[in-house]
Amino acid sequence: MCGIIGYIGYRDAGEVITHGLKRMEYRGYDSWGIAVNNDDGLNVYKRVGAIGEIETVDIGNSTLGIGHTRWATHGEPSEINAHPHLDCTRKLAVVHNGIIENFLSLRENLSAEGHKFVSETDTEVVAHLLEKNLNTSLENALIRSLPAMKGSYAIVVTNAGKRELVGCRYRSPLLLGIGDDEYFLASDVTAILEYTNRIVYLEDHDVVTITDEGYTITNSGTSVERAIERIPWSLEDAQRGGYEHFMLKEIHEIPKIIEETLLEYVTDTINLDISLAAGTSEIIFFACGTSYHAALIGKYIIEEVSRIPVRVEYASESNYHRTPLTRSLVIGITQSGETADTLNAMRRAKSFGAKVLAITNVLGSSATRIADHVIYTRAGPEIGVAATKTFIAQLIILYLIASKLAMPPIDETEKFLTEFRMLPEKIRQILDNTQAITNIAKILAGHNSMIYIGRNRGYPIALEGALKMKEISYIHAEGYPAGELKHGPFALLGAKTPVVASVINDHTHEIMLNNIREVKTRGSLIVAITDERDEEVERYVDFTIKTPATSAIFAPITQAVTLQLLAYYTAKRIGCEIDKPKNLAKSVTVE
Ligand code: F6R
Secondary structure (H helix, E strand, O other), X not given: OOEEEEEXXXXXXXXXXXXXXXXXXXXXXXXXXXXXXXXXXXXXXXEXXXXXXXXXXXXXXXXXXXXXXXXXXXXXXXXXXXXXXXXXXXXXXXXXXEEEOOHHHHHHHHHHOOOOOOOOXXXXXXXXXXXXXXXXXXXXXXXXXXXXXXXXXXXXXXXXXXXXXXXXXXXXXXXXXXXXXXEEEEOOHHHOOOOOOEEEEOOOOEEEEEEOOEEEEEEOOEEEOOOOXXXXXXXXXXXXXXXXXXXXXXXXXXXXXXHHHHHHHEOOOEOOOOHHHOOOOEEEEEEOHHHHHHHHHHHHHHHHHOOOOXXXXXXXXXXXXXXXXXXXXXXXXXXXXXXHHHHHHHHHHHHOOOEEEEEEOOOOOXXXXXXXXXXXXXXXXXXXXXXXXXXXXXXXXXXXXXXXXXXXXXXXXXXXXXXXHHHHHXXXXXXXXXXXXXXXXXXXXXXXXXXXXXXXXXXXXXXXXXXXXXXXXXXXXXXXXXXXXXXXXXHHOEOOEOEEEEOOOOOOHHHHHHHHHHHHHOOOOEEEEEEOOOOOHHHOOOEXXXXXXXXXXXXXXXXXXXXXXXXXXXXXXXXXXOOOOOOOXXXXXXX
16 A cells, blocks of 8 residues: 655655655555655655656755655545645645545544645645644644544654654554664665665554654653664565566565575474464464465365364454454464554454464564564565465465464374475476466467366465456456356356366365366366376366476465466566556555
């Protein structure tokens, strides 16, 4: 959802901020803007669209400024609605990520007091509130303004002619980067990795004031110290590294990620702390999008090896369902750790006394603040909007959790670990042999609609394959349990609707073949994704993509990578903007 950045130091602020915004574009890319602050006052530069190849902007010499890349919520993408927003005196510039829910009433009151608004955004009220409350210092004006605002915010402000940045956060991410004689504020560490990896993660209600001399943090009026952490990610992790797209690079990182996850969590046994699960009566997963699909696979695997019932809910629907019990273990899965719906579901579960575990990829993210315990996926920064490597990293953690929860007489540990160790090589084989995938992508690229089907663990894979396809190629794609097709979706079958079938070499194999034959007689082109040992399926389908042989329980992983590549090459064939699909943002920090 929007990305914000602030800089104070000795470098050219226009350049630092442009670089930072480019790295945060995955958070929003319909418009962007920068304000730099020097002796002459504020210079503001705004543009509609993505930053693209721009390296710096001609905005005047300055070593202090703020910037914003936008994913529109209030008001269409336009230069007027792009941040930074200014007050009436044009001395205060504000960038904001989040939503000021009561902005309409604030705007009405401020307008009645004579403030003139120019944009349709919620953020502009912040600039005017600050103007109204500015009497001693900018910090003080912000502290006086915050109680009036309802909603979520990370805000960075600067005051013309003053060498000072002030920021605050509540339920939207904001971190402080500390360099040598320079400081950064940013929504995301990738924005500033080029300059520093020393980070302070701000807490809700923190207000940070930065000058050339240093910084101070207060929380609800009291001065606080926050730990400085060193981030293990490098700039290289956040760059394309010769790949045409981040998405392709990130898919290619999957074997390494599996190896690193195993190094982190596995010796001759699995060293994952799941003590929160002790005595639990049920596990409830809350997640959105791709993370929701990971949770669904987790359910199948955990229920197969343990006796613990597992519920998986869309985080956005969790309010409307049975509340978690005190003996429930709630697991929030969120790669960004900032998805508003997932965070709300986790908070609500905690308020009912449930234990809450977070599985996330981002150190210091909001999910880590809410959870009683955190298990990190080791995927490194994911820049492509479509989740790929983080999905596989989530699956690996879920498989490790499942094998820790396995109940006697099932002890899958040895089997799981043997399979895990072979997985990176198998995925490398898929990455090195994409001919069948690219050939089929060419055919799929000529269609407007397709259906994905699967059974058992293949069903969430069908959902995820369809999600990847629709989000980056804009081809309408739906995933269904294979058995559900005849209960309605059959009406869509025919030459114009190809079907992609996830076939797994287990007890579901025979019935999947029946379903495939049923589809074939309705005239749809069928692509099957199956294990290389499966010779039978070829008789009934038009095309087969073979994945290296794995035990059936691990087939979702090799199939997911294959379907990610299928979506990628289809979108590439069509010529889509793969890393930044229209209307989407990587981190959805509003409900
Ligand atoms: C799809 C995708 C989204 C996210 C969803 C949840 O490729 O990336 O569906 O999975 O927005 O995001 P996180 O995992 O950050 O909570």
